[in-house]
Amino acid sequence: MRKLFETGNAxxxxxxxxxxxxxxxxxxxxxxxxxAENMSRRLPQTGGFYVQAEDETASLHICIGGALGGLKAMTxxxxxxxxxxxxxxxxxxxxxxxxxxxxxxxxxxxSGITGAPGQGEFYLSRYPTHGGNFxxxxxxxxxxxxxFSMTVEAFYLAERFRTPVTLLADQxxxxxxxxxxxxxxxxxxxxxxxxxxxxxxHPGPIFYPPTxxxxxxxxVLGQNTGGACSDxxxxxxxxxxxxxxxxxxxxxxxxxxxxxxxxxxxxHESIYMDDDPEIVLVSYGSPSRxxxxxxxxxxxxxxxxxxxxxxxLWPFQDKLFERRAVYLAVELNVDGQLVREVARASRGxxxxxxxxxxxxxVSELIEAVDCLCDGxxxxxxxxxxVVW
Amino acid sequence: MTRKEIxxxxxxxxxxxxxxxxxxxxxxxxxxxxxxLVSHGTETRGGYVRSQVVISxxxxxxPIVEKPNIFCAMSQAAYNRFFGIxxxxxxxxxxxxxxxxxxxxxxxxxxxxxAAARELGIPMSANMVMLGAILRTLGMISDECMKDAIAxxxxxxxxxxxxxxxxxxRT
Numbered sequence: 084m085r086k087l088f089e090t091g092n093a094x095x096x097x098x099x100x101x102x103x104x105x106x107x108x109x110x111x112x113x114x115x116x117x118x119a120e121n122m123s124r125r126l127p128q129t130g131g132f133y134v135q136a137e138d139e140t141a142s143l144h145i146c147i148g149g150a151l152g153g154l155k156a157m158t159x160x161x162x163x164x165x166x167x168x169x170x171x172x173x174x175x176x177x178x179x180x181x182x183x184x185x186x187x188x189x190x191x192x193x194s195g196i197t198g199a200p201g202q203g204e205f206y207l208s209r210y211p212t213h214g215g216n217f218x219x220x221x222x223x224x225x226x227x228x229x230x231f232s233m234t235v236e237a238f239y240l241a242e243r244f245r246t247p248v249t250l251l252a253d254q255x256x257x258x259x260x261x262x263x264x265x266x267x268x269x270x271x272x273x274x275x276x277x278x279x280x281x282x283x284x285h286p287g288p289i290f291y292p293p294t295x296x297x298x299x300x301x302x303v304l305g306q307n308t309g310g311a312c313s314d315x316x317x318x319x320x321x322x323x324x325x326x327x328x329x330x331x332x333x334x335x336x337x338x339x340x341x342x343x344x345x346x347x348x349x350x351h352e353s354i355y356m357d358d359d360p361e362i363v364l365v366s367y368g369s370p371s372r373x374x375x376x377x378x379x380x381x382x383x384x385x386x387x388x389x390x391x392x393x394x395x396l397w398p399f400q401d402k403l404f405e406r407r408a409v410y411l412a413v414e415l416n417v418d419g420q421l422v423r424e425v426a427r428a429s430r431g432x433x434x435x436x437x438x439x440x441x442x443x444x445v446s447e448l449i450e451a452v453d454c455l456c457d458g459x460x461x462x463x464x465x466x467x468x469v470v471w
Numbered sequence: 472m473t474r475k476e477i478x479x480x481x482x483x484x485x486x487x488x489x490x491x492x493x494x495x496x497x498x499x500x501x502x503x504x505x506x507x508l509v510s511h512g513t514e515t516r517g518g519y520v521r522s523q524v525v526i527s528x529x530x531x532x533x534p535i536v537e538k539p540n541i542f543c544a545m546s547q548a549a550y551n552r553f554f555g556i557x558x559x560x561x562x563x564x565x566x567x568x569x570x571x572x573x574x575x576x577x578x579x580x581x582x583x584x585x586a587a588a589r590e591l592g593i594p595m596s597a598n599m600v601m602l603g604a605i606l607r608t609l610g611m612i613s614d615e616c617m618k619d620a621i622a623x624x625x626x627x628x629x630x631x632x633x634x635x636x637x638x639x640x641r642t
Contacts, residue, residue, distance in 0.1 A: 088496040088505060198510065227506075259534060260492065260507035262499040375532035445533055 085265040091230035091257040092117035095185055095250070096125055097265055098234025099157050101272055102279055104183070105131035106154040108145035110138050110164060113197040114254040115187040118159040139164035143171035143184070150180045151312055153303040155238060155282055159185035161254075162204055163194055165211070172247060173212030176219070176337065178312045179291070181241035181282075181301055183234070185250045187257040188368075190415070190440040199440035200254035200369060205420035208249045209397045216334035218341040220348055221249045221397040223367040227261035233394070235277045240348060242280035243297050244340060251396060253415065255369040255442065285310070290321040293332040295339035297347075342398060350394035351403060355382055359406065360389035362455050365425050366413045367393040370442055374413060377448035388452050393421075404429035409455055411436060413443060473528040475609060476536040476560075478553055479601070480521040481545025481568070483511060486598030489624065490543075491522030493602060497612045497620035498526045506534040519548065526611060541608055543601050544569050545584075563604050565597070580604065587638045596628075596635035603639020 087093075095118050099107070107122035109115075123133040132149070136142040139160055146156035160168075165186040175182060186208070190201035208221045220240050224233040230252060237248040266272040269279070283300040287307040292299060302310040302321060310321025316333055318324045341348070352371075355378055356363070364374050371392040381388045391403055404410065408431045412422035417437040426433040436443065436451055477494065481487050491507045498505035504527050511520040523536035542557035544550035544564040554562060554573055561578045567585050584600035599621070606617055621636060622629045 086499050088492060088499045088507075255508060255534070258509065260495055260505075260509070261531070261534070262495070262503075262505050369534075372531075373533040373535060377533075379532070442533075442535055444535065444537055446537070 084271055085267060087263045087265060088260060089227060089263045090117060090260050091224070091227045091252060092187075093121055094227045094231035094263055095159065095234045095252070095257065096121035098231040099183070099238070100125050100129055101231075101266065101277075102155065102235045102238035103281065104155045104157050104238065105129070106134070106146065106149035106156040107131070107158065108134040108136050108142045108149070108156070109158045109160065110136050110142050112139075112161045112164050114189060114258045115159045115161050115185060118185060118257070122157075139167040140170060143168045143175070146182045147171055147175055147180055150175075150182050151302065151304050153282055153284065153306070155181075155242075157183040157185065157238075159187070161187050161189050162191050162201065162207075165204055165207065169212050173214060174314045175247040176212065176217045177314065177333075178317065179245040179299075179301060179337075180247065180312070181245050182247050183237045183241055183250065184247055185234070185252065188251065188253040188415075196440060198254065198258070200415050200442070201440065202253060202368060202370075202415040202420070204251065205396065205414075208251050211249070217337045219249065219397050220244060220246060220341060221251050221395065222350070223251045223394060223396050224256055225368050225371045225392065225394075226256065227259060227263050229394075230256055231263065231265065232275060232277055235272070235279070239278055239280055242282065243347065244344070245297070245299055245301050246341070251368070253368045259369070287320075289319050291317050291319050291333060291336065293319060293336060295336065295343040297340055297344050345398050348395050348398065349400050351400060352392040352394060353389065354378055354392070355389035356391065359408075361387040361409060362389075362411060362452055363406075363408045364388065364390040364411050364413055364448070364452070365393070365404075365421065366390070367396060367421065368415070370413045370415055370438075373442050373445055374448060377445045377452070380445065381449050381452050384449070386452055386456050388456075399424050399428065401428040404431075407431045410434065411451065411455060413437075413448070415439070415442070473611075474531070475526045475541070475611065476539045477524040477526070477541045477543070477605065477609065478521065478536045478539040478557070479524070479543040479545070479605075480519075480549035480553060482548075483518045483520050485520070485545050486595070487520040487522050487545065490598040490602050490605075491524050493617075493620045493624050494524050494526070494605065494612075496624055497616045500616040500619055501612045503528060503611065504531050506531045508534050521549070526609075541605055543605055545598075545601065547571065561608050563601065563608065565601070580608070582639065582642055584639065587642070588635050591631075591634055591638060593631045593635055596632055599632045599635035600639035600642075603636040604642055607640050607642075
């Protein structure tokens, strides 16, 4: 195991290389530029390809092209680039093309502030394209070490589910530095609980089976009986169709393959949840780091509090919120996104604490928990937040 | 509770981030956990820069420095902004850059980092002098790990940086 002190961006690069990524196409944007820089150095060393695209739309189209040529492809961006993926993202979902998309969220809307963290793309990562009739897979790391491991897992899920997977990080995760352990071979990688699925090639002729099955190899153009992989609805054999019955079969497959195998996707971390705490803090990404500290201190002060940290965001893990409790969603936005899903999935009382561009402080969170323990409402004036 | 919070702040070009990287790398080599958040203005030189470093024997939850055990001020603006949260810690400052210091409640240590580095003929290494002073105050990390980290992060100027580091450690 190599011990380094590195950024999340460097960890994502090494995760991609460990997962066998051999194509990166991207366009620079803070705070994800370093991923492109690192990839341009690392991929030529491992026999892969680095392509500097003219914009984000082209980046993802190049990744699609590479994946259809049998490569394991990745691109990386921030919110302003992620939104430009809308068109090719849908193509990759519809034609079932495995690839990995990294989004290091910064504060928005639009260009916002480059060096400040945000969590504005929670819903965008669920609905990254038009048309509906699909589910997405989204993972969310909260540390440099997880930036590495979840990149490997994103490639793993992309191959098995034959779909694009978004790694939804944020500026503090990718720009932040931390101690990082890197495996030096596949045995060490496996010891970390990580697996690599090599690219396989579908022999044809049924490229799009009308079932929920996963582990169906993707189409590699020129290597089989000729799936078209165009952006139109495909028949089972991969030809364009205008038949509504084919459309229904395909839509059900896109949704069913993900929902019926969600045990492979669902990931979360519970802290102090064993004794049914009255108050449960919910978060993902870098705010969860501060929450970890806050919950420990609140417990020491005798408060009945625990926390749930989502490591996979979509499909949303409704079952985690079945217990009756007072939930407090903590996010890096002030419009409240995660909180809406918690409110939908839970049967309890739901509150929201949002910060825009910076992490909440431990003391601020403890004060909020203390207030909820006393049955008080969080007041926007007091908390510099919006109560949802 | 072994968690130690170190805040280093000044302006762009002083090596604030490099100092934090070396401290984090050395901690990692020592077998400790380290985390660092860097914030800066959009300018590359002359703008505001801050490195927040957390070192701990346990896994680190919050990477934010809220009450620094050590605050290293490399500009008046940095001092003015952060001395308030540093009242319970040790404040290291360069008297050539921080001319006005506030209430005597925290412990102040004047480190003539710029002057010492100029004296050695390596004015760019004032950050290494400060790093020496930080380590002297912090403990936790062996001399050997610190030297290995300096060599790893600045391979071209290892010798010179080690000289500056030792000068800071001796102050």
